[in-house]
Amino acid sequence: MGADGEVREGGIMTEYSIIGKPTPNVDGPAKVTGEAAYTIDMTLPNMLYGKLLRSPYPHAKILSIDTSKAEEFPGVKIVITGKDTPGGKWGLWRRFRELADQQALATDKVRFIGDPVAAVAATTEEIAEKALDLIEVEYEPLPGVFDPIEAIKDDAPMVHEDFPSNINATRHIEWGNVDEGFAQADYVREDRYVLEAAHPCAMEVHNTLASYDKGTGRLTVWTSTGSPYFVQQNLAEALKMREGDVRVIKPHVGGHYGGKNSTMPDCVNAAILSMKTGRPVKIVFNRDEEFTTTEHRTAQHIALKLGLKKDGTIVAFEAKAITNGGAFTGLGATTLFLTGTFITMPYRIPNYRYDGVRTYTNIVWGTSIRGFGAVPSKYCAETQLDRAAKDLGIDPLEIRRINAVAPGYEAPGQYKFESCGIQPCIEKMAVRVKEKWPKLEKDEGIGYCGFAYMSGGIFNWIDTPYAYSSAHVKVNFDGTVDLYSQAADVGQGHNTVAAMICAEELGIGIEDIRLHMGDTAHAYTDLGAWGSRETLMNGNAIKDAAGQIKQKLIDIARLKLGENIAYDLVAKNKRVYLELRPERGLSYYDLVKDAIRANDGVPLTGTGHYTPHNKGMISPAYGMGIMAIKAKVDRETGHVDAQDVLVVHDSGQIINPLGARGQVEGSIHMGLGYGLCEEMPMDQGMLLNPEFVDYKILRTRDMPQIEILDVPTYEPNGPFGAKEAAEATIAPAAPALANAVYQAVGAEFFSNVLKPEKVLKAIKEKEQKDKATPKAKGKGK
């Protein structure tokens, strides 16, 4: 372990063999030797290369498409347009049929720059690209709309017919009596914010290899995805096939961060081209397409009204969000929902109201990027809280402590915290901050942000009939184990967690387990890697499956040992033995042989599943904590130096401290980027920085050291007490940084991305404000 990060030791109630111990990545040898195969590395015999022709207009009618010249180009095997596709529409919000709005190729009109209108399959990638230039499309440009405030006006151009004022989705959440609450408050403030879009920037671009079997009429697709199941569902709808005739395989994935949940045109068109040519077809986006045509973090306008007693207690909170949905729904409607939920956490709010609307606009759609609504919403809520604290003369950490929830807290009708370590986190933070940063230099400040996040979602807008996660475990005669599930490791380390949970439950080693993950042919559905659901939901399914096998081994052991029925048996260290008399037990390997012989030669199997029930509207469990960032502001250049980060985190029982640390640090990198340099400026729907040259992300020299302290709790809804570990930590980074700047120099921000010129402007405004009025109520920009 490195010297700079603290190793987090888990386990508070039970001594585990594997859970809580730093465990190297089971995919490690493959990844460090270059042997790990990603979709982009895969080829099949007789494969063709596909490319998509994309609209140059943000909004236009398609008058005609002439593909004849492209079809004649040597090496081109087929050119298709919208009329050549099966015409099925799909979407992830399937429960509402009108929100299944995606299609393979635009038919009547295009809705964003980059909306695909034709697809080519050719013998080389170069030929396919050249053929695109030969396709002639006649467009009639239509007026476009790019900002949600404009999109919602009565006379705004309609992106989708049947959605007047471009209202794609709405969300209302309310509890208590907000208006009465404000009436009782001693202090009320309103602030308005504009939050920018940001791109997930996965290193592996979207790409798909599709192979259609003419004989059986079945389709196999390898794709860079976070959810093979979502892709299977969406493809079946797009292609008007039975789900069971579509097989989706997820190879290693080079990054996801929520940007690979929707099934995209690379996937559907590769499938269609394969079906029509009878050959495998591969479509790979280039980095420009990745930036300009794939899902990004939704830009939002957020207005907040906060009411406090003079002792700092929150009495009322109201939030309004208008989000820039873009051309399709994707999981953007879920982001709208969660924006209004995470914004309240982790504080006691007796009276709350949220109204959100997601509008269609003529840009690429905003969706479920890491943090899922918590990132923009916490930026607003926590910077507002700091200003309120200052006006009331209350220390910023203290105001968070005053309002922090306790175990058992329930937001009426919405969510409940069973395991809940936020208060000990804040206590630990208070002690550690004094030790770590006893003295601040000039223009240095410490900013705080509280946070909480779900461990997978309760909601089922995907309208699946299946359990949210299932897993199948098979034990062979020699004691080796095969573990099957559609769950997705997209780099976050779920394969390792899955093996650890299975091994712990059976009392064996990770080396005994072979994983078969992320393939829909293993009919053990899992909804995929989003909303931090895999550890809790897939973990529960795996523990359930392995637990069934463990019980069979225990039953045989009990028979053979002949001990008093009152004695408990445990499976550990490759044995099954009496918990109180460990010397009395039997070898796991022998018991497996016995159990199979006793079962007429059939291998031991267990099929487990998990679906949350009666757990509110959001999630069965929540990771939470508090983050502090020390930053220094250069008053002359406006440069903000994020010097040091301290996180105190309750992730229940950490399964793998190594993986958890990796995820926390990675999420902070992304969160700091959101606060310092990541943006997607557009001109009439055209992205101005579609390459890493201009889309700035933090480099290694920009990253501060990160100290992570753990407050272990036990989450009853999670496997071995586990819950989400580390998507929560993306949201607090940018607000903690903005708060550090606020504490250092008094500059206030109403948008993220603290570019030097913006910081200088804010410092000037503060100076002018100080001269004008001593204490002004906040108003936003």
Add this chain to the structure above:
Amino acid sequence: MKRELNIVVNGESYNFFIEPKTLLVQVIREMLGMKGTHQACDSSSCAACTVIVDGKAVKSCSILALQVNGKEVTTIEGLADGTNLHPIQQAFIDNWAFQCGFCTSGQIMAAKAFLDENPDPTREEIQMQMDGHICRCTGHNMINEAIRDAAKRLQARDAAKRLPAQKSLQSQKWAQTAKSGKGA
């Protein structure tokens, strides 16, 4: 018109006739079928495609194959000694210095070339050297720790062979620049 390319990759000699515009990464990935070297951008910004050419770390997407005619190229596939991982690879595993793994080959090859030149780097020198690599998963710090750990392992291995650790002139220059603090 195609031109002749003679190249040694991971110790094996190859002879091709290629279009002059062919990039080194295309030879590696498409002609040799070695997929461990990845491309993650189209603007020479990310360094995921880093390989070693005659001891120097090189972005294989930004050099024509013919520019390395007659030279020795090492890709990630050539680092391990049969089934024995190189100490840098082992250090990456033990320090959880990758997550999705897509940028990892480039990071490891750059680290190899760097540690061959500068066997005992400071944290700042590592940051300076690795600043050209984009990683979206790790937040970078754990990669730097792995490289620091790898340096120690290599020093221990070399000490066992009684080889002195020497700083090259280049790495002494880096040390000077690194002291000026972090950038961007």
Add this chain to the structure above:
Amino acid sequence: MANYRCPMCRKICSAHLDLARHYLGQTDKKHKEWLKTQGLSYATLIKAQVTEFGNKGYQALADVLKKTATEVEEG
């Protein structure tokens, strides 16, 4: 205690404001069309609700529902 039925479906609420909240959560054509017959528009109500603090959109609809929603006996 009185209950009120939604003009367009079987939903029953005990307060007009709750009924308005239910109503504006429905996205089908039928619900949206009825609003037009009352001189209201779905989009305008939503905009009022989301751009101003307070329950402006719901309240405007609740005021109309007070006059139009059928009262239903409890039990």
